[in-house]
Each structure stands twice: as structure tokens, then as C-alpha cells.
Amino acid sequence: xxxxxxxxxxxxxxxxxxxxxxxxxxxxxxxxxEVLKDIGGFGSFxxxxxxxxxxxxxxxxSDGVGTKLKIAQLAxxxxxxxxxxxxxxxxxxxxxxxxxxxxxxxxxFSKVKETVLIDVVKGINQGCxxxxxxxIGGETAQMPGMYREGEYDIAGFCVGVAERKNIIDGSRIKxxxxxxxxxxxxxxxxxxxxxxxxxxxxxLKRIANELLKxxxxxxxPVLSLLLDNNIKGIAHITGGAFYDKISRILPDNVDVIxxxxxxxxxxxxxxxxxxxxxxxREMYHTLNMGIGMVLIVEPVxxxxxxxxxxxxxxxxxxxxxVTKGKKTVQII
Numbered sequence: 001x002x003x004x005x006x007x008x009x010x011x012x013x014x015x016x017x018x019x020x021x022x023x024x025x026x027x028x029x030x031x032x033x034e035v036l037k038d039i040g041g042f043g044s045f046x047x048x049x050x051x052x053x054x055x056x057x058x059x060x061x062s063d064g065v066g067t068k069l070k071i072a073q074l075a076x077x078x079x080x081x082x083x084x085x086x087x088x089x090x091x092x093x094x095x096x097x098x099x100x101x102x103x104x105x106x107x108x109f110s111k112v113k114e115t116v117l118i119d120v121v122k123g124i125n126q127g128c129x130x131x132x133x134x135x136i137g138g139e140t141a142q143m144p145g146m147y148r149e150g151e152y153d154i155a156g157f158c159v160g161v162a163e164r165k166n167i168i169d170g171s172r173i174k175x176x177x178x179x180x181x182x183x184x185x186x187x188x189x190x191x192x193x194x195x196x197x198x199x200x201x202x203x204l205k206r207i208a209n210e211l212l213k214x215x216x217x218x219x220x221p222v223l224s225l226l227l228d229n230n231i232k233g234i235a236h237i238t239g240g241a242f243y244d245k246i247s248r249i250l251p252d253n254v255d256v257i258x259x260x261x262x263x264x265x266x267x268x269x270x271x272x273x274x275x276x277x278x279x280x281r282e283m284y285h286t287l288n289m290g291i292g293m294v295l296i297v298e299p300v301x302x303x304x305x306x307x308x309x310x311x312x313x314x315x316x317x318x319x320x321x322v323t324k325g326k327k328t329v330q331i332i
Contacts, residue, residue: 023039034134059093061092092238096168097234098161099161103128176321179322182218185214188238191239194278199272218292221312230301243285259320260332
């Protein structure tokens with residue numbers, strides 16, 4: 001009878017250990033001063049600086065990259081999807097006014113080249129650097145039979161902190177407030193199941209570089225605005241896009257009206273719409289259409305905010321207004 005071991009079952013523990021050792025010098029580049037231990041232990045240690053906060057509240061999020069990974073695998077380009085994994089999480093907690101502190105990743109696969117996994121982790125670490133957070137741990141799970149050879153999945157978890165009195169929850173939004181849209185870097189990380197139906201495999205491969213542009217991380221420019229306490233609501237335009245994500249932060253007595261002519265829609269969205277014969281409502285309910293984040297502010301603050309964002313190289317426009325209503329979003 002053949003003697004069975006773990007390696008013959010499809011899991012190479014020695015190779016996994018070698019891979020993890022190569023990650024340590026990569027992830028150290030994102031360590032903040034509050035990180036107490038190197039990666040590789042049974043737990044990750046982060047010391048919260050209590051002197052910086054009077055009444056700190058921890059804010060957390062967990063999210064993944066979704067079927068955008070199919071494009072990465074089709075194009076054999078894996079150096080940006082890690083940034084997406086971080087962006088999806090840090091941008092979400094930013095909507096509460098929280099500063100991201102640290103991030104943990106989860107990478108699952110059956111059999112993938114080590115160089116691919118290192119590219120993915122480099123991207124995750126780059127996303128942490130861009131957001132000012134630290135990659136302090138995670139899990140790399142080899143699971144034979146769960147994924148086809150060459151396939152992998154990524155998810156992440158981040159923790160941030162906010163002063164309790166400064167938490168942004170949308171409760172101060174009122175009729176007359178202005179809606180500012182922040183430019184996206186492309187499709188970001190939502191709607192790829194629709195994109196993959198609208199475009200052929202050849203088209204997906206031909207424009208893969210455009211489709212794989214990493215999700216923009218808004219942390220540093222938006223945190224710089226919070227010092228003035230003039231932002232009433234923030235929405236990260238991801239799954240559900242304009243209709244679902246903006247309505248989530250609205251009080252019950254207001255609507256938001258978005259003027260879709262207030263900014264230039266990037267060509268990639270028109271290509272997808274035309275190829276897939278997709279109606280406008282579906283597009284604005286699935287894709288960000290060039291607006292990755294929305295801020296709701298007092299009209300008197302608009303010019304200052306747009307100017308400050310421009311200093312970070314970030315374009316923004318007034319794309320709508322708040323009116324009396326019933327917690328809905330209209331696009332005209």
C-alpha cells in the first residue's frame with residue numbers, strides 16, 4: 001500500500017514555510033511605530049497610542065476583491081489586486097471618519113506559483129503603505145480541490161480608530177447640502193461579474209491593464225479634510241453603487257439628487273454599457289461610473305474641499321444636492 005503524507009495530498013508545508021519567510025522583509029515596510037512584533041506568531045500585536053485620543057472607538061471592516069481576480073488570472077498580472085484588497089476595507093472604514101491602523105489578509109489557493117503570491121502580497125503591502133496602515137498578519141491557505149490550479153482568492157480585514165465625538169454617520173445631513181464626487185481610478189473592485197458578461201474573453205485580455213487598475217485609496221486626502229469637521233456624510237461607491245451606498249448614510253427625511261452630467265464618464269464605462277446593451281439605471285446601480293467616493297457637505301465648504309483634494313492630485317466635482325425626501329437617491 002502506498003504511504004500517504006500531506007505533501008502527496010497537495011499541501012507542501014516546507015514550501016509554505018519558505019514562502020512565509022520571504023514575506024517578512026516585504027511587510028515590514030508598512031509597519032507603523034505601534035507594531036510590536038514581526039509576522040509569523042499566533043497573534044499580531046498593535047499598541048494603540050492612548051495619548052492621541054480622548055475617547056477612541058475601534059472601527060473594523062472585512063471585504064475581498066471578487067471576480068476581478070478572474071481578470072488578473074486571465075492576464076497573468078497579479079501586482080495590483082492586493083492594493084484592491086486593502087482599498088476595499090480602508091475606504092469603507094474611512095466613511096465613518098476612522099483612520100486605518102492595521103490590516104490582515106487571507107489568501108486561499110490550490111496550487112499557485114510562488115512568484116504570483118509574492119506579487120499579491122507586495123500589492124497588499126503597497127496598499128497598506130498608501131493608506132498609512134500596517135500589514136501585521138494573515139493566513140495563506142493551500143486547499144487542494146477547492147480551487148483550480150492557478151486560481152486564488154483574496155480577502156482582508158482592517159481595524160481603524162476614530163474619536164467617538166467625531167464619528168461620521170450621516171445624521172447631520174440636511175436639505176441644501178452639497179454632494180461632492182471624488183474621481184475613481186477606474187472600475188475599482190465591483191461589478192466585474194457584469195463586466196465579464198458584457199465583454200468577450202479576447203476583449204477582457206486586450207484591455208486588462210485598464211480593468212486591473214487598482215482601487216483608489218482615499219484615506220490620506222479625506223482624513224486631511226476631517227480636521228475641520230465639515231463633512232457630514234461619506235459613501236464609498238462599491239456594490240450597489242450610487243443607489244444603495246449613498247442612501248445608506250441618509251437620514252429618513254432627505255433624498256439625494258445626482259446630476260450624471262456633472263462629470264465626464266470615463267470611456268471604459270461606455271464601452272461596457274454599449275457592448276453589454278446595459279441600461280443607465282443598471283450601470284449606476286452596479287458600477288461607480290468614475291466616482292469612487294461621495295462626500296456630503298455644507299455648500300459653504302465646497303470650494304475649500306475641492307481645492308484641498310486637488311492638492312493631493314485628486315479631481316472632484318459637485319455632482320448633486322440633498323433635498324427633502326424619503327432616504328432615496330435619484331439620478332437625472
